[in-house]
Amino acid sequence: MTLLKRGLYVVCLAVLLAGCGEREPAAVVEEAVVEAPVEIPKYSAEAFFETTAYSMVGSSGLAFSPDGKTLLIASDESGVFNAYTLPIDGGEPEQLTDSTDNAVFVVSWFPADQRMLYTYDGGGNELNHVYLREEDGSTRDLTPGEELKASFLAWSQDGESFYLTTTERNQQAFDVYRYSASDYSREMVYENPGFQISDISGDGRWLALDKPRTSADSDVFVVDLDSDDDEPMLLTGHMDNIQYFSFEFTPDSNSLVYGTDEHGEWFQAWKYDLESGEKSAVVEADWDVSYVIYSHSGRYQVSGINADARTEVTVLDTETGEQLELPELPPGDLSNVRFSADESHIALIINADDSPSNIHVIDLAEGHTHQLTEALNPAIDQSHLVTSAIVRYKSFDGLEIPSVLYKPHGASADNPVPALVLVHGGPGGQTRTGYRAFVQHLVNHGYAILGANNRGSSGYGKTFFHLDDRRHGEEDLQDIVQGRAYLESLDWVDGERVGVIGGSYGGYMVAAALAFEPEAFEVGIDIFGVTNWVRTLESIPPWWEAFKEALYDEMGDPATDAERHRRISPLFHADNIIKPMLVVQGANDPRVLQVESDELVAGVQANEVPVEYVVFEDEGHGFRKKSNRVTASDAYVKFLDIYLKGGVIED
Numbered sequence: 001m002t003l004l005k006r007g008l009y010v011v012c013l014a015v016l017l018a019g020c021g022e023r024e025p026a027a028v029v030e031e032a033v034v035e036a037p038v039e040i041p042k043y044s045a046e047a048f049f050e051t052t053a054y055s056m057v058g059s060s061g062l063a064f065s066p067d068g069k070t071l072l073i074a075s076d077e078s079g080v081f082n083a084y085t086l087p088i089d090g091g092e093p094e095q096l097t098d099s100t101d102n103a104v105f106v107v108s109w110f111p112a113d114q115r116m117l118y119t120y121d122g123g124g125n126e127l128n129h130v131y132l133r134e135e136d137g138s139t140r141d142l143t144p145g146e147e148l149k150a151s152f153l154a155w156s157q158d159g160e161s162f163y164l165t166t167t168e169r170n171q172q173a174f175d176v177y178r179y180s181a182s183d184y185s186r187e188m189v190y191e192n193p194g195f196q197i198s199d200i201s202g203d204g205r206w207l208a209l210d211k212p213r214t215s216a217d218s219d220v221f222v223v224d225l226d227s228d229d230d231e232p233m234l235l236t237g238h239m240d241n242i243q244y245f246s247f248e249f250t251p252d253s254n255s256l257v258y259g260t261d262e263h264g265e266w267f268q269a270w271k272y273d274l275e276s277g278e279k280s281a282v283v284e285a286d287w288d289v290s291y292v293i294y295s296h297s298g299r300y301q302v303s304g305i306n307a308d309a310r311t312e313v314t315v316l317d318t319e320t321g322e323q324l325e326l327p328e329l330p331p332g333d334l335s336n337v338r339f340s341a342d343e344s345h346i347a348l349i350i351n352a353d354d355s356p357s358n359i360h361v362i363d364l365a366e367g368h369t370h371q372l373t374e375a376l377n378p379a380i381d382q383s384h385l386v387t388s389a390i391v392r393y394k395s396f397d398g399l400e401i402p403s404v405l406y407k408p409h410g411a412s413a414d415n416p417v418p419a420l421v422l423v424h425g426g427p428g429g430q431t432r433t434g435y436r437a438f439v440q441h442l443v444n445h446g447y448a449i450l451g452a453n454n455r456g457s458s459g460y461g462k463t464f465f466h467l468d469d470r471r472h473g474e475e476d477l478q479d480i481v482q483g484r485a486y487l488e489s490l491d492w493v494d495g496e497r498v499g500v501i502g503g504s505y506g507g508y509m510v511a512a513a514l515a516f517e518p519e520a521f522e523v524g525i526d527i528f529g530v531t532n533w534v535r536t537l538e539s540i541p542p543w544w545e546a547f548k549e550a551l552y553d554e555m556g557d558p559a560t561d562a563e564r565h566r567r568i569s570p571l572f573h574a575d576n577i578i579k580p581m582l583v584v585q586g587a588n589d590p591r592v593l594q595v596e597s598d599e600l601v602a603g604v605q606a607n608e609v610p611v612e613y614v615v616f617e618d619e620g621h622g623f624r625k626k627s628n629r630v631t632a633s634d635a636y637v638k639f640l641d642i643y644l645k646g647g648v649i650e651d
Contacts, residue, residue, distance in 0.1 A: 040384050040409040043444055045633040048437040049626050050377035051356040052077045055105070056336045056347060062109040062155070063338035063347050064088075071347055071372075072116065073359065074106045079626045081105060083118050083133070086372055088345065088361045096133060103624040107152040110181060111159035117142075117152060124588045124620020126541065130164050132184070142184060147171060157202030157253070163189070165197050171542040176200070176207065189225055195232065198246035201253035206274060208246040208256055212550035215428075216241040216466055220258050222274065235272050238262070243462070247291060251298035257282055259289060265461035269303065283314075288459060295339035300324065302337045306459045308390055309404055309432045313337060315346075327362060327369050330355070333434065353406075354385035356435040384409070386443045388433045388451075393486035395455070395479045399467075402460060403483070404431050404451035406443045413491040418644050419448035421483040421521075423502030423509040427472060427554075430459045438633040445637050446645075448493055450486065454479035454509075469554050470561070473512045473568035480509055481520045496522075497644050501636070503527035504592065504621065511570035511600060514577045523643045525582045525636055528592045528621060531600040532572070533565035534558060541590045571596070574603025580610040580643040584632050586619035612639055 053076045056063045063071050070085040075093065077084075081103035083096040096116065097104045107117035107130065116133040129143045130150050143150035145168045153163040153176065160181050165174035174197050176190040190197075195209035198220075209221040209232055217240075221232035235256070236244040247257040247269060254274055259267045269283040269292045283289045283303045290304040290311065299319055305312040313334040315324040332352035339346055344364055351357040356375035363370070376382060386408065392400045411417045420442065424431045431451030439449055453460065454476040456468030468476040480500065488495035500521045502510045507529015514524045530536050537558045540548065556564055566572055581604055585597040594615065604611040614635050616628045623629045 040444070043380055043384075043441070045437075045441050045630045045637070047377050047379050048441045048444075049630045049633065050379070051435070051437060052373070052375045053081070054349065054357055054359055054373055054375060056338055056349065056359070057106050057108050062111060062341075063336075064340040064345070065109055065114060066112055066341070068340045068342065068345065071359065071361075072106050072109050074104065076103075076624075076626050081624060083116065086359065088347070088370070088372065090370060090372060096137075097139075101618060101625075108155065108162075111155060117162070119151065121620070122588070123618045124586055124622070124624060126590050126620060140184075142179065143168070149174075153197065154200045154202075156204050157251075161204070163200050165192075167542070178204070190223060190230065195221065199248045199256075201249040202251060203253040205253065206249060206256070208249065208258075210245050214241065214553035215469060215550050216243065216462070216553075218243045218245060218550070220244045220246050220256070220272075222256060236260070243267070248293060251294050251296065257292050261462050265463060287312075293337070295343050296341055297343060299343060300339060304335070306430075308402065309430065309453070309459065311335065327367050329360065329369060330358075330371070351434045353387040353433055353435060354382055356437075384444070385440055390433070391450075391486075393482065395475075395482045397475075399455060399479070401455070401479050401482070402453045402457075403486075404433055404449075404453075406439060406449040406451075407492065408443050408446050408448060411446075411448060411492040416492055416494040417446050417448050418497035418499070418640070419450065419487045419493045420525075420640075421480055421487070421498070421500045422449050422451045423454070423480055423500065423506035424451070424457065425502070425504030425506050426458070427456055427468065427476070427505040428458045428465060429505070430457050437629065438636065441633045442636060442640075445641070447640060448487065448490075450483050452480055452483045470556050470564075472555065473508070473516065477509060477512050477516065480513060481517050484520060497646075499523035499525070499640065499644050501525040501527070502529065504529065507592070508570070511577075511581075512568065514579055514581060515570040515573040516576070518576050518578050521579060523580045523582075523640065525584070525639065526597070526600070527584045527632070528586055528589055528597070529583075530592055531570050531596045533569045534562055535596065536592065537565065539593065571600055571603060574600060575607060577604050577607060578609055580639070582612045582614070582635060582639040584614045584635065585616070586621060586623065587615055587617045588620040591621045610643065 055074045057072055070087050073084050073086050074081050075084050080099055082099055083104050083106045084093040086093045102120045104118050104120045114135050119128045119130050121128045127149050129141050131139055132142050133139050143166050148166055148168040150166040153165050155162045161178050164177050167174055169175055173192040173194055175192050177186045178189050179186045190207055195211055198208040198210050200207050205226045207223040212218040219236045221234055223230050223232050242262045244260045249256050255271045257271050259269055261267050267288040269289045271280050271282050285305045288306040290306045292303045294301055301316040301318055303314050311333045317324050330350055332350040334348050336349040346362040348360055349357045358375050359372045361370050386406050388404045388406050391405045392402050395401050408417050431453050456476050484498045487493045487498055500510050500513050507526040510524040510526040511529050511531055513520055583597050583601050585594050587594050601611055601613045619628055
């Protein structure tokens with residue numbers, strides 16, 4: 001539910017969808033046996049959120065411990081994300097950090113021992129610091145200071161140093177520092193004049209920089225840090241609007257792999273040889289290439305394709321040129337594919353609509369897999385969860401809108417159910433298949449969900465992606481309104497009881513729908529949504545400076561487009577809102593300030609329209625604490641039971 005249009009990056013988790021073929025009619029027609037519908041119990045929000053969330057370190061970090069026996073993971077088993085070790089032989093995880101308030105996200109082991117890097121912010125304010133945990137359990141902040149944001153970049157190839165970025169110098173640009181792995185002394189290796197820092201080569205010589213110009217045009221630069229001249233060198237000179245962005249350097253430090261839509265509608269992966277300047281294709285597909293990463297030696301290349309709201313993963317053996325055949329795995333999407341240092345094991349995460357993300361390890365020598373986690377709450381019967389279908393409906397102008405549809409158990413023409421149009425964040429995000437606790441909670445309580453990928457969503461080609469540029473709250477809003485029309489066409493949906501729900505930009509779309517199309521939906525749930533574009537675009541966080549021009553190109557510059565921003569801002573049209581509304585907000589949100597929601601709620605209250613308001617004092621843009629996510633999900637269902645089902649409150 002981000003508020004920044006991705007444009008350059010796609011994060012993908014989804015399920016494999018299976019189809020069924022037709023059968024020949026039977027020679028003898030037997031009397032049909034009508035089975036009684038299975039009674040599906042109503043589970044509490046706590047039950048759905050008692051699923052445990054897991055993540056592993058990023059592609060630049062080290063997921064496996066130096067001895068290869070454990071994985072470094074983050075888990076919210078304690079109620080808040082903390083760091084854990086997870087034995088690959090199936091033993092119990094060991095908790096390494098004990099935060100009770102701020103979410104901890106793991107970064108990396110040290111290459112030769114069990115020291116660890118991790119990061120967290122202050123109550124969701126996004127001002128992350130990078131911390132070190134020593135082997136004796138003591139910790140230290142490697143990036144101390146006020147009002148700065150820091151992040152991990154990479155390890156050196158020899159493991160003797162690592163690189164962090166921080167805005168401590170001016171809050172707007174991320175400078176690059178090299179830290180000694182032995183005594184943590186540091187030196188600045190690059191003073192950033194305003195680029196996005198992307199990657200650094202293993203030998204420490206090359207730094208990759210991305211430079212968004214507009215939402216449709218960007219470039220990739222490299223800096224030779226061994227040269228006296230640190231002037232960035234442009235790798236992607238071009239005419240017209242083309243996007244380029246860095247994936248990562250190859251392990252031999254000889255090439256940079258980058259993404260581009262230069263060759264058509266889709267992002268492809270290409271490689272730039274730093275010595276010769278030659279460019280060559282790495283991965284091409286009729287969908288966006290989401291990522292390319294490598295094993296430690298570079299023997300294995302892992303790529304992900306964003307194929308219609310699901311991810312297709314390929315592991316290529318670069319020595320043989322053949323795809324690596326993985327052992328049989330449970331249904332679902334693969335992500336976070338990580339190799340051990342000796343490349344004998346692979347760790348990965350599998351996620352599906354009816355199965356939260358679980359960590360698996362593959363022993364390549366033995367050819368077998370081992371599931372290390374059980375994320376789903378054992379109190380929930382997996383068969384009671386709902387898997388989604390990919391559907392498309394036509395908008396007002398005939399444009400097809402790809403969407404993800406969840407149908408509750410028991411919904412039928414004889415038992416039509418109320419429904420919600422779910423709007424993703426971004427504005428250029430994407431609704432994808434995969435386990436989402438609040439979605440399953442809503443579906444379990446009898447609400448159909450249509451996750452609409454309105455025009456401007458990522459994953460469907462650059463033409464579709466840019467259809468909403470400087471048109472937000474206009475045609476894209478009509479796509480959402482037409483989502484209601486599609487739901488009304490389904491005989492198992494109660495067409496008179498349809499609401500709209502969304503977070504961040506999706507929250508804006510909820511408020512916009514209620515303000516500008518006041519008869520389109522019966523209710524709306526706005527989750528930290530923008531209400532005043534004039535204020536929001538004037539108060540973006542300082543660390544967004546590197547892509548501010550691209551943001552303004554898409555959304556409009558407040559210096560010249562303030563009139564349009566005011567016209568599309570629900571706050572200034574709150575007197576049009578006549579349908580019940582629930583607003584949910586984090587007090588520490590640096591992207592959508594609490595005052596946005598405060599003022600909208602006051603405006604709706606002035607209309608004497610039912611409006612409920614939930615504020616989390618310890619959250620930012622997105623809710624990280626399990627208890628807060630439970631509270632929010634409970635609030636959605638209770639609100640809908642009253643105002644969409646008509647006062648029927650289910651326990």
